[in-house]
Amino acid sequence: GEDVEQSLFLSVREGDSSVINCTYTDSSSTYLYWYKQEPGAGLQLLTYIFSNMDMKQDQRLTVLLNKKDKHLSLRIADTQTGDSAIYFCAESNDYKLSFGAGTTVTVRA
């Protein structure tokens, strides 16, 4: 959606960290999400962050939220080939999700 923006492509070497960035416009968003979509599949919820938090870590995933700048990022440590997918950032307001266009992450050996 036009309210959520992401870069479209990211290429990363296996074992390196990936950082996917997202900006959003709705300051009243309560939760922000990262979803992963593999080819031909639905969306898998990776992680989420409540809007009053600025960081959340979950194993290899780290989410950073800068509410002032309305900037969200997802860092994947030690990126593996299985991490190749499209990653969608989404904001939640009034129980509806607004998605970004998705960032295609390609992991190269």
Place this chain on the structure above:
Amino acid sequence: GAVVSQHPSRVICKSGTSVKIECRSLDFQATTMFWYRQFPKQSLMLMATSNEGSKATYEQGVEKDKFLINHASLTLSTLTVTSAHPEDSSFYICSARSSWGGIQETQYFGPGTRLLVL
């Protein structure tokens, strides 16, 4: 937990026929289910919000008579594409929001249904 299934996973039909897609929450009750459409290499477009026992709320530009939604129980919603035409070919994804516990705004997605209208 929080598993959502869709059936069928893919369907090919002739132009003019109707196609029904089912969305089920397998291990939780879903107050609300959502239907999305996704074009190749694009994001998800919300079509409608479906609440159990009431009429669906359609997004602007979505024809409610063409995309019939029924949410008969807390675990099942169906989307029927009536008189399908080639331009209706797309990937349809449903999601469900839990009616209890957890983060109630979180949506869990089905695996999607690929529709091809010839």
